[in-house]
Amino acid sequence: MKKQRWSLLALLFALVLALAACSGGGSTTEEKPKDEETTTETTETTETTETETAETESDALFDLAVTHDGEAIDGGMLKVAMVKDEPFAGIFLAELYEDAYDADIMAYASNSLFEVDGNFMITDEGIATLEVDQENNKVLVKIKEGVKWSDGNPLTIEDVMLPYLIIGHKDYTGVRYDTQFKNIIGAEEYNAGTADTISGLKKIDETTLEISFKTLSPSIFYGGDGLWTYAAPVHQIGDIPVAELVEHDAVRKNPVTLGAFKFDKIVPGESVQFVKNEHYWKGEPKLDGVIVQVVPSSSISVAIGSGEYDIVLSFNATKMPEIENYENITILGRPELYYSYLGFKVGKYDYENNVNVTDFEGSKMGDVKLRQAMGYALDIEAVSEIYYNNLRERANSLIPPVFESFYNGDLKGYTYDPEKAESILDEAGYVDVDGDGLREDPNGEKLEIRLAAMSGDATQEDIISYYLQNWKDVGLNVTLTTGRLIEFNSFYDKVQADDPEIDIFMGAWGTGTNPSPAGLYGSADQYNFSRYTSDELEGYVIGIDSPQAFDAEWRAEQFKAFQEHIEEVATTIPMQFRYEIVPVNKRVKNYSIDYSEPTELHEIELVSENPVK
Amino acid sequence: MWKTVVRRVLIMIPQLFVLSLIVFILAKFMPGDPFSGLITPETDPARIEELREKAGLNDPWYQQYARWIGNLVQGDLGKSYTFQRSVGDLIGEKALNTLWLSLVSVILLYLIAIPLGILAGRYNNSKLDKTIVLYSFISYAIPTFVLGLLFLYLFGYKLQWFPTVGSVSVGLDPGTFSWYIDKIYHLILPAFVFAVLGTTGVIQYLRSEIIDAKALDYVRTARSKGIPMRKVYSKHIFRNSLLPIAAFLGFTITGLLSGSVFIETIFGYPGMGQLFISSVLSRDYSVITALVMLFGFLALLGSLLSDIIMSIVDPRIRIE
Numbered sequence: 001m002k003k004q005r006w007s008l009l010a011l012l013f014a015l016v017l018a019l020a021a022c023s024g025g026g027s028t029t030e031e032k033p034k035d036e037e038t039t040t041e042t043t044e045t046t047e048t049t050e051t052e053t054a055e056t057e058s059d060a061l062f063d064l065a066v067t068h069d070g071e072a073i074d075g076g077m078l079k080v081a082m083v084k085d086e087p088f089a090g091i092f093l094a095e096l097y098e099d100a101y102d103a104d105i106m107a108y109a110s111n112s113l114f115e116v117d118g119n120f121m122i123t124d125e126g127i128a129t130l131e132v133d134q135e136n137n138k139v140l141v142k143i144k145e146g147v148k149w150s151d152g153n154p155l156t157i158e159d160v161m162l163p164y165l166i167i168g169h170k171d172y173t174g175v176r177y178d179t180q181f182k183n184i185i186g187a188e189e190y191n192a193g194t195a196d197t198i199s200g201l202k203k204i205d206e207t208t209l210e211i212s213f214k215t216l217s218p219s220i221f222y223g224g225d226g227l228w229t230y231a232a233p234v235h236q237i238g239d240i241p242v243a244e245l246v247e248h249d250a251v252r253k254n255p256v257t258l259g260a261f262k263f264d265k266i267v268p269g270e271s272v273q274f275v276k277n278e279h280y281w282k283g284e285p286k287l288d289g290v291i292v293q294v295v296p297s298s299s300i301s302v303a304i305g306s307g308e309y310d311i312v313l314s315f316n317a318t319k320m321p322e323i324e325n326y327e328n329i330t331i332l333g334r335p336e337l338y339y340s341y342l343g344f345k346v347g348k349y350d351y352e353n354n355v356n357v358t359d360f361e362g363s364k365m366g367d368v369k370l371r372q373a374m375g376y377a378l379d380i381e382a383v384s385e386i387y388y389n390n391l392r393e394r395a396n397s398l399i400p401p402v403f404e405s406f407y408n409g410d411l412k413g414y415t416y417d418p419e420k421a422e423s424i425l426d427e428a429g430y431v432d433v434d435g436d437g438l439r440e441d442p443n444g445e446k447l448e449i450r451l452a453a454m455s456g457d458a459t460q461e462d463i464i465s466y467y468l469q470n471w472k473d474v475g476l477n478v479t480l481t482t483g484r485l486i487e488f489n490s491f492y493d494k495v496q497a498d499d500p501e502i503d504i505f506m507g508a509w510g511t512g513t514n515p516s517p518a519g520l521y522g523s524a525d526q527y528n529f530s531r532y533t534s535d536e537l538e539g540y541v542i543g544i545d546s547p548q549a550f551d552a553e554w555r556a557e558q559f560k561a562f563q564e565h566i567e568e569v570a571t572t573i574p575m576q577f578r579y580e581i582v583p584v585n586k587r588v589k590n591y592s593i594d595y596s597e598p599t600e601l602h603e604i605e606l607v608s609e610n611p612v613k
Numbered sequence: 614m615w616k617t618v619v620r621r622v623l624i625m626i627p628q629l630f631v632l633s634l635i636v637f638i639l640a641k642f643m644p645g646d647p648f649s650g651l652i653t654p655e656t657d658p659a660r661i662e663e664l665r666e667k668a669g670l671n672d673p674w675y676q677q678y679a680r681w682i683g684n685l686v687q688g689d690l691g692k693s694y695t696f697q698r699s700v701g702d703l704i705g706e707k708a709l710n711t712l713w714l715s716l717v718s719v720i721l722l723y724l725i726a727i728p729l730g731i732l733a734g735r736y737n738n739s740k741l742d743k744t745i746v747l748y749s750f751i752s753y754a755i756p757t758f759v760l761g762l763l764f765l766y767l768f769g770y771k772l773q774w775f776p777t778v779g780s781v782s783v784g785l786d787p788g789t790f791s792w793y794i795d796k797i798y799h800l801i802l803p804a805f806v807f808a809v810l811g812t813t814g815v816i817q818y819l820r821s822e823i824i825d826a827k828a829l830d831y832v833r834t835a836r837s838k839g840i841p842m843r844k845v846y847s848k849h850i851f852r853n854s855l856l857p858i859a860a861f862l863g864f865t866i867t868g869l870l871s872g873s874v875f876i877e878t879i880f881g882y883p884g885m886g887q888l889f890i891s892s893v894l895s896r897d898y899s900v901i902t903a904l905v906m907l908f909g910f911l912a913l914l915g916s917l918l919s920d921i922i923m924s925i926v927d928p929r930i931r932i933e
Binding site: 085086087089090091096098099173175177178179180246247252265266267268269270271272273291293294295296298299302303305306308487488489490492493494509510511512514519520525526527 | 643644645646649650651652653654655656657658659660661664667695696697698699706758762765766769770771773777778779780781782783784785786878879880881883887888890891896
């Protein structure tokens with residue numbers, strides 16, 4: 001008995017030692033990068049303070065393009081990692097996919113007809129050109145002659161028409177048959193089954209398609225209004241019933257495409273191998289092929305460091321400190337088409353009449369001064385720096401700066417200024433009556449503001465508590481709806497349903513390439529979550545997409561006025577813009593993520609057989 | 614005995630029925646639905662509502678349930694919202710991956726654990742025994758993701774002995790010899806992690822059974838008959854000590870299909886565990902319900918199998 005006890009004790013001791021050794025090792029390895037992180041942070045802050053006057057310089061945080069030294073090798077396989085913890089869906093047809101990751105994969109073999117400029121406007125450089133006849137609400141889509149599919153068949157005008165017949169079909173179950181699509185004349189009749197085809201589509205000759213719309217707006221130049229910007233191969237999928245298409249091998253296993261590379265082999269959910277498309281209309285690609293591989297987020301940083309991949313897509317910017325000291329890569333970055341915001345509920349959505357009903361008097365957040373003060377009280381600058389390593393920045397407007405011609409750079413936004421916040425609150429009558437350190441509303445009643453915020457990664461909780469503290473510092477009692485952070489699905493359910501437990505909420509929008517406020521700020525828009533609408537706002541929202549807005553200068557003015565107006569009423573306060581980061585291995589000779597001059601895929605070259613380690 | 618088996622199988626039907634009801638209702642209770650993730654400024658809320666209507670998500674739950682159970686009885690599990698393909702095919706594909714992984718893991722597990730358990734039991738209280746016990750405690754205490762990441766880092770990225778991600782390399786033709794070899798090559802590292810983590814139970818059971826058996830009469834009898842020690846261990850004790858492990862065999866077999874979320878996520882290995890988590894996150898109802906039903910069925914089947922196996926290997930036990 002005694003002996004056993006001793007052995008048990010010895011064992012425990014050994015275990016403790018082993019554990020201590022483990023944890024000791026862990027903490028030392030962890031500490032090192034942390035030190036480095038703080039030093040780089042401080043240097044970065046000094047940099048930003050220096051360049052603060054030249055606001056436009058902020059883009060220079062990262063390079064947009066890179067050219068690595070060395071002589072290019074013949075061919076080679078480009079290895080692309082896509083950071084993702086689940087399998088990809090694998091629907092490789094532009095008309096049918098729903099998951100953005102599928103689009104990222106397809107980009108290497110894209111069926112895109114048009115090319116766009118830095119403002120995402122359609123240019124004449126692509127396979128097809130666009131001619132807009134504003135007067136008659138018609139457009140002409142003209143395709144180049146001699147363009148071939150990856151299997152050698154020529155691209156026909158029927159291939160341009162097919163996508164409309166797929167999306168408009170009654171068996172189509174995706175999101176793309178929407179109000180915009182119904183703007184094509186005859187789309188609804190075709191969908192209802194009363195017509196065999198869409199009457200608004202008219203083949204003029206072998207290379208020209210005429211499309212008639214109910215109305216046209218400047219969105220047409222950005223691929224909106226119902227215009228579809230991809231082709232689909234009639235000779236491959238034309239005879240497959242639409243209902244069966246999404247599960248068909250032609251979509252899942254061997255799609256025929258137009259882009260620089262073509263699908264060669266697919267491991268479902270895991271990886272795709274592309275080989276070069278000899279028929280590519282811009283010329284034969286220099287690479288032999290591309291491999292796209294899904295890589296779990298837990299190991300991506302190590303994988304980058306050991307040179308497993310040449311280009312990494314969907315890299316989470318919060319992991320930046322893990323890779324910033326690697327010498328085998330160059331980190332490219334660009335502002336994302338994204339903004340996060342703080343929204344204030346100032347009304348309700350009337351689901352019967354499909355209209356937003358604004359009610360400032362009846363809303364807790366109805367006082368513009370209160371909303372403004374809440375904006376000034378948030379130290380978003382510190383959060384951007386400490387939690388996001390400056391990969392996010394304080395947003396001043398609801399249009400990301402990437403949209404140069406629409407973005408209103410003159411707006412100040414709600415920069416951190418707690419004193420100003422306090423004086424505004426004092427002025428508006430929100431003062432502490434009962435001496436508990438928290439302000440009461442102008443009627444002297446206790447004021448508790450309920451914030452709905454989404455759950456996210458490990459830092460999200462800290463960030464939100466910091467914001468709550470910011471508000472407390474100016475005397476505002478803000479608490480979390482449901483008492484904790486809310487899971488994504490639930491969050492939007494509650495916000496969209498105008499849950500009475502929500503006074504303010506923190507959300508984000510990816511704007512896509514069309515930054516028009518339609519859909520998000522219009523009087524009938526369900527996604528106008530703050531429920532603010534007014535004649536002035538509605539004027540801008542409608543104006544931006546009206547025929548008058550074909551005048552580009554006028555449209556830009558409307559955009560700027562829209563941003564100014566929202567800043568004034570402060571029903572939605574922009575919080576952050578963010579950067580997208582793309583690590584590129586040094587064996588990639590040339591690569592660019594510049595929106596205005598992206599890399600031509602067929603021109604990418606490698607300088608060595610294996611990635612730099 | 615077979616009567617009992619048939620009865621047990623019949624009892625499964627109401628059990629599964631209750632499970633299906635609970636699962637279905639709980640799934641519907643989750644906030645959001647497969648379409649709530651589609652919100653972007655460009656999607657049309659009216660269209661999303663239309664899709665909900667088309668998918669029947671606006672009907673009362675009992676109507677949806679009746680429809681679903683009706684299809685289920687006919688073997689139709691529905692269509693995944695995320696993957697846009699039949700749930701049967703989807704699960705089939707992932708189940709195959711998981712089955713491979715689990716099979717290799719279980720083989721490795723027994724290869725490691727049985728010899729260690731026997732050695733520890735036979736030489737109990739020796740240094741060897743203590744080392745083995747220490748090992749089994751450590752492997753029991755270490756979290757899956759820590760060991761997974763550690764092995765991935767060491768053997769995958771530093772030493773580069775094994776592939777680091779996925780179930781197979783993309784460049785090979787499915788069905789060829791090199792494709793199978795590559796698949797097994799991809800399996801070894803995750804399976805090894807899986808196996809190491811599972812060894813504790815087997816080692817401990819085996820060890821204590823052997824220690825107990827050493828003092829039992831039949832062992833003494835065998836010894837007194839002059840049977841050499843080695844033979845006593847390999848013939849007499851070993852077979853009897855395996856009984857508790859055999860008792861779990863049924864669960865082990867059916868557990869092969871459940872998969873491990875951690876291992877699959879760390880090694881980017883698309884299996885059942887990963888599918889389950891991602892379907893819960895994206896509210897892919899048809900996949901969630903099908904998977905829970907499958908897991909429930911496997912658990913029931915596992916316990917039945919275990920009982921049957923026990924009655925076969927241990928004549929003292931009878932199923933009545």
